[in-house]
Amino acid sequence: MNLFHLKYFIKLAELEHYTKASKELNITQPSLSNAISSLEDEILVKLFEKKGRNVVLTKSGKIFFKIIKSALDNIDEAVNYVQKISSGNGVINIGFLQTLITTNIIEFCKKFKDSNKNKDIRFNFHNNFTDKLLLGLKSGDYDVIFTSKTDKDDSIQYIPITTQDLVLIVPDNHELANRDNVLLKDITSFDFISFNKKNCLHNLIMNNFKRIDKYPKVLYTADDEPLVIGLVGQHLGIAIIPNIPILDDLNIKKIEIKDIEQNRFFYMAYLKNNGNNIPVVYDFINYISDHKLKI
Template sequence: MNLYHLRYFVTLAHLEHYTKAAENLSITQPSLSHAISLLESELGVSLFEKEGRNIVLTKYGKIFLRDVEKSLEILDSSVKSLKITGTGEGQIDLAFLRTLGTDFIPDMVHRFLKSNPDKSIDFKFHTGVTTDIIQGLKERKYDIAFCSKLEKEKGIEFIPVSKQDLVLIVPYSHPLATKDTIDLKETIPYPQIVFNQRSGLRYIIDDMFKKINQQPNIVHEVEEDQVVAGLVAKNFGIAVVPNMPMLKFTKVKVIQIVYPSWERNFYLAVIKDRYLPPAIKNFKNFVIKNAQL
């Protein structure tokens, strides 16, 4: 049994006439008859029976036709999709940190699509924390990601593409709200909200406090940037966070940290040595070329 025989069978089933089917398929009638005989021999049942000058499907032929047409439709759709992918078109599953969703990701995707006006490229967006994003990459849920770097993930290629300063945010009613710059040591007396261990940012902030040989007074640990900012705005504590665009719309005072100053890098992440279809490879190269560090 081969794919040609299955397509011959479907054509014959619809035309119900060997001569017409052979002409439609651009093969000889004996070749068509031989192919159907081989198919019936392999299946062990008759697929057609004579009815006057024509032929019609048997009970088993009708069942087989339904399944074969369904299978060929799936196969043809998959082949078409892969051919489109091979031309630099298709779908890109992109995962990123929510903090990058305000500016960086929309800007990069918009510019990439604008630079490829004749290609049909469909982005599917996914957000999460770094650990979940990396796990999704490894499970092949995502094609490409933008997140923090996890040193332990040796099978992931991390390429720096963006950065943010780390700043202190406090509610406007806080004693530190009168300051525009601050030494991290000045934050020690106050309750602090920090990112939990699932966030790649947690390790960076921990290192900042190690530099000043101090431990923050941690009252809450959360995953998301927006949640941290929201809690600070409602006076649950102060926090060290990336200097995100969303802070302009949150009721917090942003204070520059003069020591130890730190920049948070964001990385493009893909599986090392994994084949990337043209559309994904082109987007990866576009981001690297246009990254502003």
């Protein structure tokens, strides 16, 4: 079925006059007549009938008009949408760890948008645990994620963007609160708050204790940084946690750990050879790759 013939049909149905319709379509009247006849022959339905000098839709023509008008509108909308996408417009779905909410990732998203003011670029932001972020990336829920690196996965491209120091936090009246720095062995004799095993920080922190062959007395576990901070604030124990900006605003003491070897690395991750990514996603990936984030 000829798309132009369908568009000619819509215009004639709207104007109900061959001469007027052919002028607006910038074609000759015989060409319009032949197109309508060809369309009627193809679908085996009479679409118009004469009424004086005009033409009007038949009952079948009215039904056909309603359906084809909607279909052509959808086609035009689809064409406009993919043209915008191919020109660098579109929505980027970003997932990131909750601990990165207070970092300048969102600021960099704004800078990327500001550097492309002639384009319609939007972001959807989501936060989750590393395993959920990776599942969402693979399922297409996220275009790009900011996360820690887990087991090697050849389908995912990881680009290191920043590091985050691990520090000890203690209640402000704790025995260690007067210290500016400690060793890992100094921590093991106190009640300790650990991350749950599903949080990648758990292994990162425990591997440091494994190195010295001494482990802390874990009394409580928590899902994420806010919960750990809250438990420390309630004087339920001490904890090792990423050095995030919010720590400076709380009534807890932050202490350097002198012999910690594994600090936290963060990566931007996206699927390799992902044909579903729109051009603006790759523009964003390149932008972030060219700028080092500071936490």
